[in-house]
Amino acid sequence: MLNIADTLHRWCREARPFALATVVDVHGSAPLPAGTSVAVDEDGTAIGSISGGCVEGAVYDLCRQVLRDRGAPQRTWFGYSDDDAFAVGLTCGGELDVFVQRVDPAGQPHLATALCEITQGRPAAVAQVVDGPEHLLGATLSVLGGDRAAHGRVADGPGDRVIAGQARALLRTGRTARVDIGGEGDGCAARLSVLVHVHASRPRLLVFGAVDFAAALSQAGRFLGYHVTVCDARPVFATPARFPHADDVVVDWPHRYLERTSVDGRTAVCVLTHDAKFDIPLLRLALSLPVTYVGAMGSRRTHDERMHLLHEEGVTADQLARLRSPIGLDLGARTPEETAVSITAEIIAQANQGTGRPLTRITGPIHRPPRLMNYR
Structure with a gap:
């Protein structure tokens, strides 16, 4: 909806x-x-x-x-x-x-409240019963962002609390999905299938390095619906005039900014500086955080040196395996704009567990729906 x-x-x-x-x-x-x-x-x-x-x-x-x-x-x-x-x-x-x-x-007055939050760009979720006892079909419950109480009724007994909890969990991940509840263990007598419509806050794209590639990447990220932040320690380069498509332009050492800003499982981190004094402390921190994507720009030689330095800094093998470097998919990109497409394509593939391969080279459905969730 x-x-x-x-x-x-x-x-x-x-x-x-x-x-x-x-x-x-x-x-x-x-x-x-x-x-x-x-x-x-x-x-x-x-x-x-x-x-x-x-x-x-x-x-x-x-x-x-x-x-x-x-x-x-x-x-x-x-x-x-x-x-x-x-x-x-x-x-x-x-x-x-x-x-x-x-x-x-x-x-269902709570539905208007939830839709108002959504039209204003604020996070909200609406749970809709799509399978279960006839008297519950179509019932809705809304959950607003933050710690605000749920409104509406979709189940008998404690089922509302169970569904509200799962709606809040999906709101944190930013994903619309069906959840199945009912039976032993959750206190809900009726078995229900509930579709949770989720409107989350915009995911974050953190771009470190105020370079030409960052300008193109911030424009591409904004087009894809990200809240884009460009950060660089050099005030002469990190200016709003150079990055008109960024939501925020921050002058700070990259690792210090990452330490104090908020991230989540939908955040993408792109490191474009390819300068060890910035990259190493930044990547050491980024690879320890629960973000969806960490990529770093640089040549093969830069990548090898970077991996060696990160290993010396105590970054584990599992953490290093998360690093997308050199950044982006192989599109033959040359210009900043083409490179931005290459990077955002890799971010999309990572977030959606795509292969990044041409559709002509793979079989099966083109559109893979999100995995059905079961919270019984």
């Missing part, structure tokens, strides 16, 4: 009922991930897309039916269809599991 959060927020503020069709599971090369939604209001206005056009008409009709009948939510499945040119199906060969429910904003 987060792909249409702006409009849903407006409809909630206007207390306008709507039908919400959401992809809850994906198999194969489906075009859009789980959590993507289409919504239709009582006037027939439709927003969003779940298939890039293949099944939108059928989903629209189902939304209109759910709105008209005011009945229980429905689940439907769309797969590949090539036998009949006029059949409803996905031409990409994938499969979609779609959950359709009527939403009455007056009965």
Whole structure:
């Protein structure tokens, strides 16, 4: 639903009922991930897309039916269809599991609050029951960033606490996913499958070294949705005018800045200085932190010398194995802009556990959905 959060927020503020069709599971090369939604209001206005056009008409009709009948939510499945040119199906060969429910904003005021946070760029998560007892289907619970209390109700007994806890965990990782709860061990009597829609704060891209490559990388990082910080100890080079696409430009020794700033499992660290007096203390610290990516620019010779110095500084073999150096994928990049694409491509591959190989050289689904999570 987060792909249409702006409009849903407006409809909630206007207390306008709507039908919400959401992809809850994906198999194969489906075009859009789980959590993507289409919504239709009582006037027939439709927003969003779940298939890039293949099944939108059928989903629209189902939304209109759910709105008209005011009945229980429905689940439907769309797969590949090539036998009949006029059949409803996905031409990409994938499969979609779609959950359709009527939403009455007056009965779920917490939903408007969560959508407001999301439209303002603040972290929030909405948990939606997509499988379980009929009286719980479609129920939602929202969790806002920080330590604020959860609102709404999706389960009986202590199940709400379990789901809120898993929603907060997913909010920290920045990932939308389904969680299964119920049974022995978690205090929730009913077995539920809950889709947690997550809007996290922007992940951080820390770029060390105020060089031309950093200017191109900060622009590419901003385009990809990162909060970009450029840091360099030299004030003559580390200026906002040289890095207009960076959110922050910091004058400090790189390792000192990294010591005092906040990072998490989505943070990417790019070291572009290729100067040992900056690189070694910075990389020694970065490789000990729970960040998703650490890369360092330099030649093969620079890399070998850097690895030797880091080993002498006590960096372990496991930590050294995390270092992406020379930085980036082999794209034949020459210019700062091409190099920025090479680096960000490697960051994307690392974050999503991609191979970095050409799709023509590998088999299997092009789009690999996130692993289904089970918290039983």
